Amino acid sequence: MDPSRRGVLGATLFSVALTIPEWPDVLGRLAAVESGKTRRIGFREVDAVAAMTEKVSELDDQFGGRHARPMAAAFLVNTVGPHLKVDAPEDVRRALLSATSDLLYLTGFMAVDEGVHGVAQQYYLKALELAGAADDHLTYCTTLRGMSLQAVDLGHASRAVRLADSAAAASPAAGPRMRAFLAGQQAHSYAASGDRSSALSFIKEAEVAMDKAESRAKAFGSYAPSSLAYHVSQVRYALGDKAGAVQSLKESDRLRDSHYRRSSVRYNALLAERQLEVGHLEEACATWHRVLDDYPLVSSGSADEKVQRMKSLVRPHLRNQAARSLYERGRAATVSV
Known part of the structure; x- marks a missing residue:
């Protein structure tokens, strides 16, 4: 089971009325995490969180969020969560909160890529909360921007x-x-x-x-x-x-x-859609073939949507040989999707 579904992050429906905490509201909110007395952590643990975030980001870029997000979610629940509950010097605690907020943002971003938007919102809100507790303007602003991207892509x-x-x-x-x-x-x-x-x-x-x-x-x-x-x-x-x-x-x-293979699949699919919209059918088909070259290597909800949309857009043009060839290739590529 996806650890994000049993941890502190629950799923909700996307809401245009979502309340976003302002920076002063989250600044220094250290009560957001618990402190215990069992053991202490140091910068070694902080470095591990940062390194994990970097590696997961690389996997997401190359292979898509569906591959990488379960790894990040498990790490958050099984490793980072316990770190947040133990004693640490103040500078270590703030650094850990900052590193965790960055990983939460990335995990939310990958959830958006999968199309689970309510889950993504919960990751994003927790990232804002911890960024404020860490006095981390960069991750706070980056997360708000990610939420803006989610909203505009959903039509809000x-x-x-x-x-x-x-x-x-x-x-x-x-x-x-x-x-x-x-x-x-x-x-x-x-x-x-x-x-x-x-x-x-x-x-x-x-x-x-x-x-x-x-x-x-x-x-x-x-x-x-x-x-x-x-x-x-x-x-x-x-x-x-x-x-x-x-x-x-x-x-x-x-x-x-x-x-950035996942981005190439998504944005080149968009390019093909717009080439078709301006009447360049065969050029659009050539671009979509490039999308299908990379598509089997990417596990991504947004990529799946783009390829399914390709088939619906090409279907009215099947008398054209280029369109027919592309359509058949697209059907074969999505048999298991």
Whole structure:
């Protein structure tokens, strides 16, 4: 059984009325975890949580959330939970809370990928709570942004705007890459809500911030130029520029590292959908074939949805040989899905 279903994180239905705690409400809330007297922990345990988060993230990027989330959930229940209940020096405890909040955020993100949105919300809310207890602005803002992404993808644009704005407001001293990370999501959310002016303003802010981040260092960051190109595409599409949206998704694919296989499946499927929408059937089929090259290697609810959607979109075009060939390949790929 998935440990997340028997631990402190219960499943709920997605709610647009979900109450999100503000930063002052969670700051220093150390009562969120218990303290016992049985043993002590140190930075070795904190490092183990951080290392596990990094490894799980790598697995998620390559193979999808359905593979990686059970591992993270089991680690949270069986290892991290007991760590949170024992004595530790104050600096160790705060570091552990921060590392745990980061793992909770990642686990919530993977739950979104699986399509279990109520479970994802519970992980996200616990991540916010522990980030506040640890005085960890970075994970707090990142989690709010993740919740905004979840909301906009589910069609709750106004909720996505509020969450994206809350994430930005809680990070007043963000560096350029973080600012691009937050502003890109604000742009996407405002575009989905129909606010053209705000969407264009925030996407410009994200572009300027990313230029600064890339000129200062080429170090790895969670928000890369490929991610920005994806947000540019989302803004263009929401504002009616479908051809421009296709070009930006192509740019996103060109810039994306091959390590991010799950993202490639999802975003190239989106690219194919938009190529079809602008009337480029055979180009869309070629893009979908690339999706199917990677699809068997990814265990992901969002990838499953994209491939099922591909079949429904291609079905009206089966007189076309390219479409018929793609459709048959898609049927074979989803026999067990």
